[in-house]
Amino acid sequence: MTIQDKHLATMVAAIPDNGPMRWFAQIGALLLDHRLPPVPDVYDLLWRYVRDENHDLSLAVDRAIGAGGLDLGIIGDLRRTHCGQLGAKEVSALVEAAHDQAEALSHRIETGRTDLADYGKAIADGGARLEAPLDAVALAALLDQLGAATATMQAANARLQGELATAASETKALADKLGAAERAAITDQLTGMLNRRGTIETLQKLQSESREAGRPLALAMIDIDHFKRVNDRFGHALGDEILRFVARHVADSIADAGGKVGRFGGEEFIAILPGQDIMHATAAIDRARSQLAGQIIRNAADGSSLGRVSFSAGVASDRPDDSCDTLIARADNALYSAKRMGRDRVVPDR
Secondary structure, eight states: OOHHHHHHHHHHHTSOSSHHHHHHHHHHHHHHHTTOOOOHHHHHHHHHHHTTOOHHHHHHHHHHHHTTOOOHHHHHHHHHHHSOOOOHHHHHHHHHHHHHHHHHHHHHHHHHHHHHHHHHHHHHHHHHHHTSOOOHHHHHHHHHHHHHHHHHHHHHHHHHHHHHHHHHHHHHHHHHHHHHHHHHHTBOTTTSSBOHHHHHHHHHHHHHHHHHHTOOEEEEEEEETTHHHHHHHHOHHHHHHHHHHHHHHHHHHHGGGTOEEEEEETTEEEEEEETOOHHHHHHHHHHHHHHHHTSOEEOTTTOOEEEOOOEEEEEEEOOTTOOHHHHHHHHHHHHHHHHHTTSSSEEEOO
């Protein structure tokens, strides 16, 4: 380790062990231990790992570390497998396939144009010959030539239709792959909700649409209460099931009003409620909270009770000067107020 590395390690060790700073310290230590550059893709994956956002990802990282450590190749593989990320090779392959399909389609159309031109010429020549007197033998020969030209054109047309049908099928398959890649890029693999990127993109879109239409929009920051205790008591597998259950419960609760739910990280979720002012949004999220807290959660495998699960939430209403970040920050501040007040409650931004 160089003097510079030792100095950085000392700085990391001195960071207080609380909240985001603790995660930063853990990421810094991993970067040093594995000689990884602090570039966005690497930092993003390690951020997900130290926050245990995806149990399968966490296990995969642990296995990689135990097998010899992390490098950029392993980081790329982990991102493709667990984060819905397409690597450069996959993107290049899809682009190349699209290019090949476009070239093939262009060739098919050009061939069809040539076949049509040849047929047109044959018809024109036949018409010119019909203007002169023809005996029976010459007329029969001309009709044979026109029949052969027509048969050739019909065969070419059938071939072109088949090739166009094949091209349409190949294009649909490629579009499906691209669509699946895009959905994977904005979907949280654990819960099936929007991931952080998808949440921000959806919020930006709905903010813009709501402002243009002159309608309100509210956002709720939701955090499952004492989730670490759930993981410690029941294990990560059941913890993941609870994350999925809570996410689906909130999503179902606000679906009728056009609400969207995204997993923002760990046990934190964001609910976006277009068309809702802060009073109605707070009431909607509080109903979801109350319904959840009133249920006994049971293990689907053996029916054993996992107890009650609750969440705390903060709600903020979009303002004309808000960015995504400022709107989220105000909802987050209201969430922390809910936690300070004892959790299992919904607090609106003041």
